[in-house]
Amino acid sequence: MPNLPPQRTPIVISGPSGVGKGTLYGLLFERNPDTFALSVSHTTRSPRPGEEHGVHYHFVTKDDFLKLKEEGGFVESAQFGGNFYGTSKATIQEQTAKGKVVVLDIEMEGVKQIKATGFPARYVFIAPPSEEELEKRLRGRGTDKEESILKRLAQAKLELEYSKTPGVHDLIIVNNDLERAYKELVDFVYAPAKSS
Numbered sequence: 001m002p003n004l005p006p007q008r009t010p011i012v013i014s015g016p017s018g019v020g021k022g023t024l025y026g027l028l029f030e031r032n033p034d035t036f037a038l039s040v041s042h043t044t045r046s047p048r049p050g051e052e053h054g055v056h057y058h059f060v061t062k063d064d065f066l067k068l069k070e071e072g073g074f075v076e077s078a079q080f081g082g083n084f085y086g087t088s089k090a091t092i093q094e095q096t097a098k099g100k101v102v103v104l105d106i107e108m109e110g111v112k113q114i115k116a117t118g119f120p121a122r123y124v125f126i127a128p129p130s131e132e133e134l135e136k137r138l139r140g141r142g143t144d145k146e147e148s149i150l151k152r153l154a155q156a157k158l159e160l161e162y163s164k165t166p167g168v169h170d171l172i173i174v175n176n177d178l179e180r181a182y183k184e185l186v187d188f189v190y191a192p193a194k195s196s
């Protein structure tokens with residue numbers, strides 16, 4: 001039986017690359033089966049080894065991406081590291097219709113766009129214990145070339161700055177100890193619905 005949270009509002013998880021977002025919501029999915037669905041983004045970047053179309057991303061051509069964007073098919077889209085990324089409305093609607101709590105893994109510009117549209121969501125920011133530790137994790141992960149690591153670290157500084165803006169996020173979790181960070185996430189996600 002799915003362990004459904006009292007609130008079913010989609011959860012937007014953001015934070016610098018390499019901070020452990022995927023690791024954290026991976027645990028959420030694993031420990032609460034059939035409850036959550038990751039919103040699969042569209043991207044024009046090439047798949048990394050092991051990434052599958054429709055599972056990790058919808059891999060599309062630049063032309064197809066721009067056409068969907070023009071049609072207003074994205075709740076957010078951004079260009080990062082020379083590629084386009086976006087979350088399609090249809091993807092969120094399909095998963096919500098299936099009864100899932102949708103989790104969106106979104107970078108900073110996307111967060112700003114979704115907030116501007118007034119899309120109902122709960123915003124969680126994952127912060128690193130320090131910039132040094134973030135660099136260590138990015139290198140330790142072994143998926144990125146040096147140039148990409150440097151770009152991600154520069155972007156991380158901007159994201160950390162933005163995360164300090166009051167009222168942007170409903171919860172900020174410092175991902176130091178993984179189990180403690182997980183507990184903060186799960187307590188937030190399963191918090192009783194607020195009566196307003």
Ligand SMILES: Nc1ncnc2c1ncn2[C@@H]1O[C@H](COP(=O)(O)OP(=O)(O)OP(=O)(O)O)[C@@H](O)[C@H]1O
Binds near residue numbers: 016019137141181
């Ligand atoms: N609390 C933690 N302590 C130590 N290492 C961690 C912790 N959380 C995650 N990591 C490690 O940090 C690396 C980056 O994690 P992950 O790939 O989940 O980051 P991400 O934020 O999803 O990155 P991206 O946005 O680039 O996909 C991984 O090697 C992961 O195992």
